[in-house]
Amino acid sequence: MVPDVETVPRPDLGAGCLCIREFTQSQPPRGCRMAESDRPPTRLLPARPHLARGIRPTHRVGCMVRAHLDKRPGEVSAMFDRVADRYDLLNDVLSLGMDRRWRRVVAAAVGAGPRDRVLDLAAGTGASSRALTGAGAACVACDFSLGMLRVGAHRPPGDGPGTVGFVAGDALRLPFADGVFDAVTISFGLRNVTDPAAALAEMRRVTRPGGRLVVCEFGHLKVRALDALYDWALAVALPSVARTLSRNTAAYAYLAESIKAWPDGQQLAGQIREAGWSAVRWRRLTMGVVAVHLAINPPADGREAGQTV
Numbered sequence: 001m002v003p004d005v006e007t008v009p010r011p012d013l014g015a016g017c018l019c020i021r022e023f024t025q026s027q028p029p030r031g032c033r034m035a036e037s038d039r040p041p042t043r044l045l046p047a048r049p050h051l052a053r054g055i056r057p058t059h060r061v062g063c064m065v066r067a068h069l070d071k072r073p074g075e076v077s078a079m080f081d082r083v084a085d086r087y088d089l090l091n092d093v094l095s096l097g098m099d100r101r102w103r104r105v106v107a108a109a110v111g112a113g114p115r116d117r118v119l120d121l122a123a124g125t126g127a128s129s130r131a132l133t134g135a136g137a138a139c140v141a142c143d144f145s146l147g148m149l150r151v152g153a154h155r156p157p158g159d160g161p162g163t164v165g166f167v168a169g170d171a172l173r174l175p176f177a178d179g180v181f182d183a184v185t186i187s188f189g190l191r192n193v194t195d196p197a198a199a200l201a202e203m204r205r206v207t208r209p210g211g212r213l214v215v216c217e218f219g220h221l222k223v224r225a226l227d228a229l230y231d232w233a234l235a236v237a238l239p240s241v242a243r244t245l246s247r248n249t250a251a252y253a254y255l256a257e258s259i260k261a262w263p264d265g266q267q268l269a270g271q272i273r274e275a276g277w278s279a280v281r282w283r284r285l286t287m288g289v290v291a292v293h294l295a296i297n298p299p300a301d302g303r304e305a306g307q308t309v
Contacts, residue, residue, distance in 0.1 A: 012180070013140065013175075013177060077146075082147070083251050084147035085151060086245065087148065088127050089245070090242065090245055094252075098289075101285075101286075102286075103127065104131065105216075105285060106132075106187055106214055107132050107134065109214045109294055110185050111212070112132050112137035112162075112183060113135055113136070114137065115136070115138075116135075116137040116182040116183060117180065119140050119184045119185070119207075120140065120187075121171055121186040121189060122189020123166075124141075125149075125151045125152035126155065128141075128185070130160070133158055133163065133164060134160040134162070136161045138162055140176075141164055141166050142167045143169070152166055171186075171189070171202065171203075172193065174203075174206050177206070179206065179207065180208070181208065182208060183213070184203045185213070185215070185216070186215055188218065190215055191262050196271060200272055204276050207297045209297055209298065209300050210296065210298075212294065212297075213272070213294065214294055215268070215272070215292070215293040215295075216292050217290070217291060218259045218289065218290060219284060219290055219291035221288040226287070231256075234255070234256035238252050238255065238256055264291075265282050265288075269282050269293060272293055276297075277295035277297060277298075278298045279295060280294070
């Protein structure tokens with residue numbers, strides 16, 4: 001049985017929202033204690049209803065290591081639990097270090113200021129979240145894989161002056177109040193949600209009017225012949241390379257399948273508009289291997305951010 005941990009109530013984010021752990025550059029925030037040097041590090045709770053609505057009460061890590069394209073939440077979360085310890089290393093190796101550049105691009109697109117509150121959805125171990133705190137923003141790293149959150153919560157804080165809090169949550173039923181975030185971002189996670197359109201609408205619900213959305217997701221190469229070669233590399237080469245670094249190569253077979261089935265950038269832009277976001281624009285990175293979409297939650301008066309009368 002995994003022992004309990006102290007959690008930090010966050011009524012500013014929503015009734016019943018509990019922050020699993022929070023870091024600052026120098027010291028933990030009031031009410032949140034880091035593990036003392038003479039005792040083992042704090043560990044996370046199993047999934048519980050009071051941590052996030054929509055999370056299953058329990059699941060066994062390792063009972064399912066391979067998700068499928070129907071994206072059943074239990075299978076997907078268990079798959080990520082299984083690879084959590086080496087997830088960031090594998091990302092770095094398999095992307096040839098490009099994941100660092102992609103994080104920098106996302107952080108620049110979010111443009112979080114010193115007092116901004118940012119939700120990083122599908123944050124995993126919080127590597128993307130820490131990149132968002134350079135100017136002093138308060139970032140909430142939200143994920144439904146408790147294995148990933150456990151690994152992230154034990155890592156030291158980033159170099160920025162901002163904070164990162166870890167919260168278990170379901171992208172389709174976020175445990176946050178309406179309009180509490182200045183920006184919401186999701187990197188390489190929307191593809192794993194059973195209903196991306198509903199997740200986009202839920203992200204808009206928790207974003208303040210005029211707030212920003214940044215979606216970073218795998219894409220498709222513009223040249224059809226190169227895209228076909230890329231699909232082959234994902235299906236054949238990627239699992240082979242992953243086999244040397246991970247015991248769960250089946251997870252990377254799922255990765256290849258899910259990327260191939262994912263819509264292109266223009267289609268995703270249409271889905272974002274249909275969810276009620278405005279000023280949608282997007283760009284390709286690394287020849288189209290990745291696409292970054294930006295959008296605005298329209299203010300209550302109907303004018304887009306920055307628009308003048």
